[in-house]
Structures are given as C-alpha cells and as structure tokens.
Amino acid sequence: DAEVSTRKKTFAEVQTERLDQAERTVLIKCPSKLNEKKLLQYLSSHGNVRSHFFFENRGISALIEFSEKSSIASLQDAVGIPSASEYHVVPFKSRLFTFTLKKPVSQYVEETPLHLSPQCHIPVKDLIEKLCLADSVSSQMYILLNEYQLTEENIKLRFLACSLVQDFARAYFPDSTVKPFGSSVNTFGKLGSDVDMFLDFRDTGKHATKLKKGPFEMEYQMKRLPSERLATQRILSVIGDCLDNFGPGCVNVQKILNARCPLVKFSHQPTGFQCDLSVSNSIAIRSSELLYIYGCLDSRVRALVFTIRCWARVHGLTNSAPGTWITNFSLTMMVMFFLQQRSPPIIPTLDQLKELADEKDKHIIGGYDCSFVSDLRKIKPTKNTETLDVLLGEFFEYFGNFDFRKNSINLRK
Template sequence: MLFPQNMPLLRALKCNIIQPRIPFHLYNKNYCHSRAGESFVPFDVLVSQRRNEARRSLLVEVAGLPSSADLHQVCSQYGAVRKMFHYATRQSKCQESRIHGKSAAVNTFTSDENASYLFTLPLCGSQPSQPASPNSKKANISSSTDIIQETVPSDEELHLQLSKSRDLSEQIQNVYECQKLTELGSRLRFFTCRQIEAALSGLFPQACILPFGSSVNSFGRVNCDLDMILELSDVTNQDSTQRLVFQAKKSRSAANPRITMQRHMEVISDILDNFVPGCSQVRKILAARVPIIKYRQDLTDMECDLSMANRSGFYMSEMLYLYGSMDKRVRPLVFAIRKWAKDRHVTSPYAGRWVTNFSLTLMVLFYLMRTSPAVIPPLQTLIKLAGDDDARTADGINCTFLRDLKILTASDNKQSLEDLLRGFFEFYDKFDFKERGLSIVKSDDFVKPEHSALYIQNPLERELNVSRNVTLEELERLRTEITHARYRLEEDTQHTEEQGQQPWGLLSLWGTSHKPQAHRGLNASIDWQEVFHIQEQETPPTSNKQLNVSPVHAATKSNEKVPSNGEKARNNTKFQPVERTQMLKEELIMPSDLNGLVTKLKRNVVQKNANGKKNKKQKMNKVMYKW
C-alpha cells in the first residue's frame, strides 16, 4: 500500500469504548493458593512437601532485621539458602531460613542467648541465638536471597480497603486475600510439628506428627490454632519374615488401648513441659472423648493441641481441602461468612454452646450443593468416583473418596460472589432448623433423628452431630442474625458514589453486636415450653410475677402462640436493627429473677422429698403395728 507524502503515518484517534460489565468472579485472576498456570496439588503431595521443607529449615532468634546479613553469611557455610523470612513475636524477633544441603543444621532451634547448638534430649536447649554484630546496622545482604516480611493488615486498614472496593464481590475477595493463612504461617506450623518429632525421636524413631484442621484444610486464617496428631511406630505390625526385628516393651494395659494412650500422653506432656524449648502452659485433658494436650509454643507464637487418636480428623481436613480447590469461589465465601459470624458474635473462640467455624463451613458447602446448577458435588459423588488408590480407613471409619480432582468437570454455575452471599442468607432464612437436619453426603435435608437444636451430620462419622453443643438460644441468635443480614443486603442492592463514607456491603453486615461477648446469653430468659416441647395451656397463670418470667414468654388467654423474635423478624418485611435491639432488651430478665426461679424449683424438690420420707415413715409404723 502506498501513502501520500503529505499524509502522516500515525494519527491520534480518540474514542470512547463501552464494554459490558464483567462479573467479578470471571476476571482473569486465580484466587486459589496455587499460582496461575499450576495444576492442582493433591493433599498428600502438599503435606509431604511442607514436611520436607520443615526438615531443611532453621529458626534463629536475632537482635533485629539488620542482623540478617550476618545470619545469611553463617547459614551459607552449610548450604544454599533459598528463602529467608523475618517475623516478630510478642517476646522476641525470629528469623527463619531454609537451607539446602545434606550437612545443614536442620533440627536446630533458638531459645535464648545461652542456648546450645544441637537439640538432644533430655538436657540440652534447642536454638542457636544470633547476637547483634556491631557492624550489622551498616551491613547489606550481598546475595540474591531477599528477606521476606509478611505483613497482615489491621482492622482499620482492612475496612479502608473494603470501602474502596468496586462491588460486594471484590470485598469478599479482599477479605480472603487479607486473612488467609500466609506461607510463613504454614511453614511455622509444620516446623512446630517437626520440633515434637525431633524431641520424641530417641524414644520413637518412627514417630510422625501431622497437622490437621484449619492449618491444612485451606480455610485457616492468620493466627489460627495448630491441631496435631501424633502417630507412634507400631512394632507389632513388623514383617515377621525378616531376620531382624525391633524389640519393644509390652504395655501393662495392652488390653485397654485407651488407658495405654492416656499413659503415653502423660509422659509426652511431661517431656513438652520440662525439656522442649518454647513450650509453655502445658495442660492435659485426658478424660475427653479424644484426649489432647494443650500448650503454647512461644517461639512460633501459636496455640497447639496434640492428640493421638484422631486420624479421621486428618482425612476430614483433606476432604475440606478438596472442596476448597474445586471452585475458586468456595474459600472466599467461607471466609466472608466466618468473618460475619465472628463480628456478630454468632461464633466464639471458646468452647461452649455456640456455633463453631466447622459447622458454618459445612453449612456453606451444603448451600453450594443446593444451588441451581450446583457449584460443588455432594460427597456421595466423590465416593462413587474413588479408585483403589483412594481407599482410606481410620479407627474403623471409612474415609474413602476421590483424591484426584482432574476427573471432575467444572461447574456450570456462573454466579458471582455477591449473588452467592445473598443466596446463602436467603436460603437459611427459609430453612426449617427446628424439624430438619442437613448433610453434605447426599446434599439433602432430613428429619432430625434426635432432639438437638441444630443438626449437621458428620460427613465421615455419620452417626454423629457436629453441632450437638448448640443450644436453642444460640440457634435463635443465628436465625435472627441471618434475617438481619438478609435485609441489610437488600437495602444495599447497589453501591454508588452518593453513599460517601457510609458503610456498605460487608462493612454494613459486620457492625458491632449489641450484647457484649463476655456476658452473652447469661441473663437471657429461657423458653421452657420450647425446651420440653410443651403445648401452651388454655388457663395460664393470672400474674407473670408469680413465675418471675418476662411477659414475652408468658402464655396468653387464647390458644394463639406468641411468636418468637426470629419469627417476628422474618414476618416483618420492614425489620430494622433498632426494633431488634428493643426486642432483645424486653427479653432480658434480671439475675435475681432467674435466681428466684431456681430457688423456687429447688424448694419444691426439697419439699417433695420431705413429704415422701414422711409418708414412708408413717407406712413403716403401720406395718410394725400390724406385726
């Protein structure tokens, strides 16, 4: 093609291109833990890689970040350093280095300035300490290894980032990116497991400690607790055809495996408390259904739970990891709902009658199975597709399901994170918790087999209810908060610039609960009729003061049943948070009233027992007189 001489070759063209708005979850971005272009990593392979990294890692206490240059120079004498992480705990600053080489000091820890270099039971310390060099402030790392400092945004920074998001889907994704477990957090958890293995290697050379729970199921957040399972070597399963076998002392309580396990855990707890550096606040809970040892690891700054008979929990973590890897929307949605439940005080960090994060996760998975089309398949589908290599058994529990997700096809569901979050609250706002239970095995609901407030079937041990601890009061709180969140999201149908600094999206859902966490549910009135399934009588008491019960729960003269607060909220389309606060205040009764009710009940029991003894004495006198 020929151009005229007076015609410029390039011209500036100005045009406005209008493109259709693409849903947030369809952006060209990978939201899973694996990077773009990488294939799915099986759970067993991931755990094996992390365990190998822990064997080649070194934890050193340093005076500060400038001392990293001297530390890198010392560590380079034993092997090539691939990565270096720097973090600060509540007591000291630590440096973790990953060393490659057969002669590297793999199992070395740091505790104080006078610690020795090697860890040998039972008397030596564990960690080499790096003193501050006088020229460390001016030193720079000359190698290609950079120090990685992972920072976790504060609540104020997170709120500011969410307020600048474009829509609710981007808010949900930002919450997941800011609160998910970091690479350093994962390394430190496997490093803590390796520390216990090294401590017990003299007594049990084949001992293996595996993390489970939120540390490996891809749903763990920053600063989550560490759950570990200890598996000792079993000499009874040795190959009898070999000419040389190991000898071991037979337990005195071999007939009762539970007593044997409790005695082993007593010895292990003493080792942790007396010899392993960094272990503090060691507590033994051996009378529980699953005996555990709770302690705090000060060097890695985390709370730890150690058990010996919970292999099924490890496979449960693998199942959750698979579901989190099936679709990139599963993990962000679970994180957003967990954050909502935490800020609304639906869940609690302490054990008790509250809804747990595990129960909430199963509720999210059950909802994603019930969408049309389904986002993830039920567990029964994974069981049918399992091969011979997927067979697993733990303590008589069948834990067989598909481990390779390459066989599954992607879901046809194209809903955004915002649509899924709205659908979650709408789905459970209409769910009949009083009569029905839920299960992710077949993704169906069923009539509750027992009188529990909330029934969520355990996917592996299907005769158990994972939410058996939840009370009627906490279930009603959950239903009320779900209704509240649903109407708040309906008010925030679209985020515009006119809203200004007003909280919207997830920020409007979180808020602050009107009742403090420490005193939650202690002075609330009790609906005894709902507890004992008693129908209201036609002739109620004339005065409410006789029973010291609030007027909300008193029976009326008619047969009409007084609706609860959750039913009022669901029936009222103009339900406001102010009305919810007033209703909660009306339901509260004074502690003296509750104590008076308990005193009257005790007095009636004592009087009934006294009358029974008196009648029995009179009857005996009559029998003696006849004789």
C-alpha cells in the same frame, strides 16, 4: 500460575512436601539491628539456604530452610551452648538458635530495613478502609479472603512447630511423625488461629516386613495395655512432660488427658502459636482432606466461607471460648451443603467424590467407608457462574427458610 500448580497437588503430596520442608528448617532469634546478607553468608557456610523470611514475634526471628537436612547437623555442631550464670540450662539441642553480634553494631547494620512477613491479619479498621475502596461486594469478599487466609510463610511456621514437637516424640518413637490437621491444612485457616497437631504412629508399621515365609516369625516385645485410650494418655503424658521440662519456649503446658479426645495444650513462643497435640486421628485428617478438595475446586468456596464466618463473629454467633454457640466448622459445613444444592451444583457431594475414587483412595475408619477421590484432576469443574454477591444473599435466604426441626444437612447425598 504458581497458585494453580500448588492447588492441583493432592492433599497427601502437599502434606509430604511441607513436612519434608519443615525437617530442613531452623528458627533463629535475631538482634533488632541485623545485616541480612552477613547472616545468610554465615549460614551458607553450612549449606545452601533454599528460602528464608523474617518475622516479628517478641523481637525479630528468621525462618531458614536449607536444601539439605545435613546442613542443620553442620550448624548444630558449630553452635555454642548458652553460658548461664544465674540459670542452669537443659542441654537439649533443638533447631532453635539465637544469633548475636559480638562487635559494635554500626559496621554490621545495613541501610535497607528487613522485610518482615506479617503473621496476623490487618486490624479491622484497616480492613474496612480496604473494603470501602472495592467496586463490588464480590471484590470485597475476595479482599477479606486475601487478608485473613494463611500466608505461605505462616503455613511454613505451622509445619515447623509440628516438626519441633516431632523431635521430642522421635526420642521415644523414632518412626513417629507429628502432623498438623484442621484449619492449618484444609485451606480454610485464618491468620492467628491455633495449630491442631497429632502424633501419628501409622508410619511405624509401614517399615515392617514380617517374616512370612519359613518356619518362624519375629516380632517386637512391646508393653501391652488394656485399652488404646490408656496408651494414648500415657504417651501424651510423657510427651507433655518433655515439652514442659525440656522444650525451649514451650510454656503453659496443660495435659487434658480425661477429655473425650485426650490432648496436650501449650504455647509455643518461638513460633507464636497456641498448640493442641493429640494422638492419631484418622477421621479428623479425612475431613481436613475433604475440605482441602472443596477449597481447591472453586475460588468462590473459600471466599464465601470466610465471609460467613466473619459475619458470624461480628454478630457474636461464634465465640473462641467453648460454649453453646455454633462453631466455625459447623458454619463451614452449612456453606458446603448450600453450594451442593445450587443449580447447577458448585461442588460435588461426598457420594459423587466416592464414585470417582480408585483403589488407593480406599479408607475404612472404625467400620465407616471414608473413601473419596484424592486426584483433583478427576473432578469436573462446575458450570455454575453465579457471582459471590448473589451466593451470599442466597445463602441467607436458603437457611432463613430452612426448617431445622424437620430437616438436617448431609454432605454425602
């Protein structure tokens, strides 16, 4: 089962694999009438195409993953600079291309229409029709999950958006990486949600083998600033300007540098995502991994979370605009806590995951121990067999009687 084989990988393995995939990927804007075979034939002259799909986003686009990174360099060498009579182009050679047909269309067009991968969930009306055909509440909850969760194609697009931003960051910081965090990677992402990404310099230090032996040592001369916050603001300010001035399809760039967590917001038109870029956020990545583990342990976990979040949205309890409402993250935490309280528990507590951790799982962040096991095979499956419909009812019962004035929820114990 392909689903299980991807599920059993550790969070770090999945991230590494996807980041690598994204670096071998290009995005091509295509004409509305296109011969798929001819396009792939042309691209194959630059190297083996490992996978591809088409999607609709202000016209038709194709995401093309090559087997080798060198194929992209070969393609870039063969591609022309746009001739612009009324505009002047910024000569930044990215991995975004436009494919056009020179000859009259008729001989290129094939009979078979392109298969387009949907990048947003189905309209509510269609969803309700599907739900009405289900034979149980549990089945309905799984249908909701299947319709709203991120698809394989959408995840590839999210990692590509990060990889394209990384190309700019690497012009200044060659060892840096740009990685997604939060709902794009924690298995709880919904189609249409924003992409949270962060600029990571942690790999920069990994290559350093400081000369310890011998009578001398060498280190880089680097700009020194009074605080990490100021360094973060300066870096984001420059990357934000780059995206704004040179990034094809990067629009509405806003630098929000005085926020508690400084960030750059922008719309990435080629992939269709709203993006938030911040700098190294260790805690956010750890919580993404923790949710990834919980999401992989039992299929009921994600189905229950998606249902509760959908219920909250329909009743106006959550809102995409910032304000005093409860967030999806808080609702997700409530579901996790509830599942830990079942008898027998459906998911383990954080302390139990910490007990299973070994040396490589050690993470101390800001003086806090954030260690927990990363290998899913070490976690025993639950013996709890409650059905989803029962769990849904029990969730409302549990929190309906929960005294929030006296008690709080804590996933640790």
